[in-house]
Every structure is written in C-alpha cells, then in structure tokens.
Amino acid sequence: MDGTDDNDVIVVGSGVVGLTTAVLLAEGGRRVRVWAREAAERTTSAVAGALWWPYRIEPAAPVGIWSLQSLALYEELASRPEETGVRMVDGVQGDTRLDDLGPWAAEVTGLRPTTRDEFDGPGVWARVPLIDMPVYLGWLRERLARAGGTVQARSAESLDEPLAEARCVVNCSGIGARSLVPDLSVRAVRGQLVLVENPGVRTWFASAGPSGQTSTYFFPQPGRLVLGGTAQEDDWSLEPDPVVAKAIVERCAAVRPEIAGARVLDHRVGLRPVRPAVRIERELRPDGRVLVHNYGHGGAGVTVAWGCAREAARLADEAAAS
Template structure:
C-alpha cells in the first residue's frame, strides 16, 4: 500500500521503517527534520514514563527492549545496553512494567545513597538520539523512503496520492487530529561532556523535578523537569542550576563536568497512547501518538502494531 507517515520523531521514523520493511511504499512528511523534533532532546533511557495504559505499554516496551537489544551490536545505531539504578526515599513494590525487562534486582541497603531507602537495579537500552535518528533516516533511504518537510493545516491534506495516512505527529496531533486530551509536559536538560560515567541513575521522588544522569559515548545528559501544561521551549537558568545541583548530589563527578549545551522539549502527554485506525471521508488514518515521556521506549513495539493496523486495511 501507499502510506504517508506524518511526523519525523522517533515514533514516526520507526513506524516508517517497519512499514517499508513490510513492503509498503512509504514517505514521511513532517513539520521539522528529525534532529529538530522533541525526540532529539530525549535522554532516551528505556523507561515506560508517563505512558498508559499499563498492559499495552508493558507489551510495547518489551518489544522495543528486544529490538534495541538487537541493535546494540551496531554502534552506528547509537544504542547501548547500560546498567543503572532507580532510587526511592521510601520502600516500593516492583514496577508495574516488571515483565518488560529480563532482570530487575533490589539495590542492597549498603549501596543506597544517604536519604534513600529502596532502589531497583537493571540493565536497559540507552539511545544516543543524535546517532539513532540519523541511523533511522539512513535506513529509510536504503529502502527508498524520503523525509519531506512541510506543514499541514489539517490531517486530511495528507491523503492525496496515498492509500493510508499514519499520524505520528506527537503534540502536533492536538491540532491535526483535534485531540484536546493531548497536553505538553515541559522537559529541560543539561548536556555535559562525558566524565567517565558508565551507569545511569534516576530519582523520580519529586514528580515535577526529576533527577537523572544518563551517560552516552561522548556526553552525559543531566535532567530534568516535568512541568504539566507548559510548552515554553526557552531555557530557564534557575532550572539549569537546580538540575546541576540535584545531579551533583547523586553523582558528585557531575559537578565538574564541562557544560556543552541546554535543551528543552515538550513531551506529548495523553491519558492513554492512541494507537487505532480511524476511517475518515478521504481514507483511513492509523493514529499513533500520545506517548508521553516514553516515545523511544515504545517506538518499536508501537511500530509493529502500526504495521499490523495497515495490514488489516489491505
């Protein structure tokens, strides 16, 4: 079938790749090039963050874990499997997504930082998005799929010349699909030079002031924020200082790391991920958006379901 994917973030590109691999004639249309999307800003630590419903998110996350695990052997993909810890200030049960990962252990009490009473330890994919987005675009080119830049005033304008539209517009679906349940969740991070860190660490005890330190090959991502309903993409110096202080409290070496840049994005939050087919007057639309802070984590699992939805239309 002839398919136009709207959106060039990680969900759109991954869906386009899987569709092309399945033999469909695919093109991607997006308001921004991949390196300008929210996906490019993501710390991209595999974690089912702010994405629902739990059963489907667990399934999608498990499928993506397996896909990223297979990609980790190819350094060009930007994927590495890294061990890390999530820390808690009170005892907690196992996470609802436990079945999505092959192993998860408790952090022993004598290995917990001061002020923490519990923690998980696990190995998950960490994706350098600057590399992975380019890797996806290169893979699409090999399959004859191009990425075109253009803005749509309405979703129906994506239909001319194709049989199916796949809506992976992220926060843009609020206008394109008329979905007022979508809302931005602002995230700000600091990019610092790699200082020899191999393991990640995460603290979500303060929901709007996250603390995470995520290593990549040549950089480390320090975060972050999660501000509901806030789409402001300007860097806020006060938040930068707060992020640096929180991260240094967990990883003291972060305090002396050279700052390379500051990034801000808006996560596309929704009560539940929308992955379904809608039959419109001009043709069918497969919607795949509302992944919250888990676009990377859900990308390959959701892409497989997009391919299945398109198959049923054939």
C-alpha cells in the first residue's frame, strides 16, 4: 500500500476554475484537497471583471456549451446576490453583431441588437451575470467546506508532487501550467483595471479595441465601478502602469462622461492564462494514477467555470470507476 486512497483527489489551483471543480468533486462524494499557491483573493480570478461572456477562448463549439451550462448556474445564484455575489445586469456589448456570435447566443434570453439610442454602431444588448469576485470566491470556499473539502497553502514544482499524495490530481493551475506541466503554449495576457467610485452607472458596457491590445469596459460592482482594460500579450508585469490607467479612464469616459471625474479607489493587474485551446484531458500514468487537466481558459474562466468543472469531474470519476 502507498498510503493513498482511490477516493482522494487533489485539485491544484485555487482560482475560480479550481474551486468550482473541487466543489463538484466534493459534492460527488470525493475527498478533496485544493492546493493553493496563493489565496483565492490573490489569484487572477479575483482581478477579473467577471462579466459572463465568452471572450478570448477556444475552441468555439465546446466553449458555447460550457458557457451555457455555467450561465444556467449563475442565473440560479443571482437570486441570492448578497450571499453569492452574482447579479443579472443589463448592458451593451459594443461593436458586435448578433449574427457574428456563436450558436450559444440563440440560447441567451433577451439577447438582441442595440437601438441607436443605446449604442451608436453595431452592438448587442444583453442581461447576463455580473459577478463580484471577492464575494463569489468566498462563497465557493464555503460551499467546498460544507461538502467536506479543504484548501491547503501548498505549492508544487511538478505535478508529480500531488500525484505522490493522491491517486487522482486535477490540474487547474491556470497561468502556472506553463511551468508546472510544463506547457509552453500557455501565454500570459496582461489585463489592467482601474477601480473608481461609481458616479451612478447602473449598466455595463464592453467593446474590444481594433488592435486587440486594448478594450473599453465598465462594470458596476457593489461599492465601485470597474474600468478596463488591456490585453497585452506575453507581458508578465503585475505593476499597474499609470499611463495605461489614464488611457483606460479616458476611453471609458468617452462612453460615459461622468466617469471622468470619478475618484480612483485602486488599480489592479491580472494575467489571463491564454492557450490556443482549453485543455480538458485525462492522462493515465503507468502506475495507475490519474491526472486530469483543466486549464487554458484565457479571459473567460468565470464564463465557462461550471461547464468545464463538470467535464473535468466526469473524467476524474470515470477513471476512479474503471
């Protein structure tokens, strides 16, 4: 005997994908430990604008399915916003045509082209989940604890380390997968945000810039308005750039002029774990141990979290049953 149990699972990574996967496994009867290199509040997930919308993520067909599965869960959670941090909020996805969206768009209730009064140009009006990530991540941890799961402050240099302690490991390491797997196709795409006092904005707005390096968005969250953003490829700096911050505020104020005078509360930077395609895959080791990968969600980890977690948990459970 090697001291491990077939019911034990270690989930590597404490961001939204890792915690969601851990919740489903624990509620399914597995004994789950999450290895957290850093507290959830310090992960990329905590910095996320956290609007439900498939963004910078492939492949399109399964992403649409995972997104809709997650949407159904968020719609339920939005009935308890103070507890879960999830709210349904109206807004505009600018410079977007309804016909250019994937098949998933036909399943989103109320999604429609904008009127000229709502946006001067092609746009889509939508009522979708907007998530207050600090509250939501805390709610996920509590749900995991109720199911018997635990979060441990542990880091690893190799996936062999958790595999030495559990017969099944689920790799939800996000940007860390680049070195941990290692998978050099995982690239950092830097996102910078500015948090300001909300001058009365109640709807969200998002529009990708023509270069792909910048975007314009503002999301009303409790106690703040989140302004963005950037998509700087292969930039690993976590230090806010004041020049970039000034440009973000100016772009947002061009859409809603009242933002120009809003008091700045904070600056945030996160690194999106972008990959050519999400990797959800089971890897069987020669000694019978199972490694399930669930990473590479780019800028849409929140959007697909529940759908991807369901797939990863299925792969882990099928391996345990075989």
